[in-house]
Amino acid sequence: xxxxxxxxxxxELRQTLSPEEYHVTQEAGTERAFTxxxxxxxxxxxxxCVVCGEPLFASETKFDSGTGWPSFYAPVSEEAVATKEDRKxxxxxTEVLCARCDAxxxxxxxxxxxxxxxxxxxxxxALKLEPEDGGDKGD
Numbered sequence: 001x002x003x004x005x006x007x008x009x010x011x012e013l014r015q016t017l018s019p020e021e022y023h024v025t026q027e028a029g030t031e032r033a034f035t036x037x038x039x040x041x042x043x044x045x046x047x048x049c050v051v052c053g054e055p056l057f058a059s060e061t062k063f064d065s066g067t068g069w070p071s072f073y074a075p076v077s078e079e080a081v082a083t084k085e086d087r088k089x090x091x092x093x094t095e096v097l098c099a100r101c102d103a104x105x106x107x108x109x110x111x112x113x114x115x116x117x118x119x120x121x122x123x124x125x126a127l128k129l130e131p132e133d134g135g136d137k138g139d
Contacts, residue, residue, distance in 0.1 A: 006052040006101040013051070021050050024125040025103035028088075028095070033068025036124025040064075045131035046076070047122075052101040056080050056127065057120065065112075065119055070127065072120040073112045081120075083108060096120060 013022055023029035033039075038047070047057040047070070057072040057080075065071035075081045079099055086095040086107065096105045105126045112119035 004100075006054075008051065008101070017050065018125070020125045024123045025051050025105075028086075028104040029123075029125075030106075031069075031123050031125050036069060038070040038124040038127055038129060039068055041070070041129065043129060043131050045129050045133075047072075047127045047129055049098040049101060049103055049105070050126055050128045051103040052098060053128075054080060054098055054100040056098065056105070057122070059129075063113055065121065067119075067121060069106065069121045070124055071112070072122065073114075073116045073118055075120065081105065096122070098126075 010026075013026060017025065020031065024031060044059045046055050046059070048055055055076050058076050061072045061074045063071055063073060082097045082099045082102070083094050084097065086093045093107045094109075096108050097103060098105060103126060106120065106122040109119045109121060110117060
């Protein structure tokens with residue numbers, strides 16, 4: 001079943017997102033390694049899209065990839081994210097987008113742990129952690 005797309009104007013996005021969040025999600029930017037607020041977070045909860053609030057990743061699938069970005073071995077569901085080929089920077093990669101609003105989240109690589117063998121390497125700036133206890137912690 002196709003998700004109903006969320007579309008926001010550039011003005012609305014600039015008002016609701018930080019400059020870094022806008023750059024990452026709308027211009028396919030990348031935060032520097034080890035600088036994002038969630039790269040080392042161990043707080044249980046759900047990682048949502050910073051643009052539309054869609055649930056994307058569960059903390060149970062997060063692992064330390066050593067790359068400096070939050071990494072997950074699977075999204076909350078196959079319908080949560082979309083992928084497309086990315087040939088920027090003279091490389092062939094698979095870009096990961098929020099399926100609901102098309103926000104750029106990061107990339108997926110075939111070098112992750114079991115059970116999927118995938119590494120969803122995401123930008124903290126594209127995510128908002130909703131801790132199980134209801135508060136927002138970036139630890």
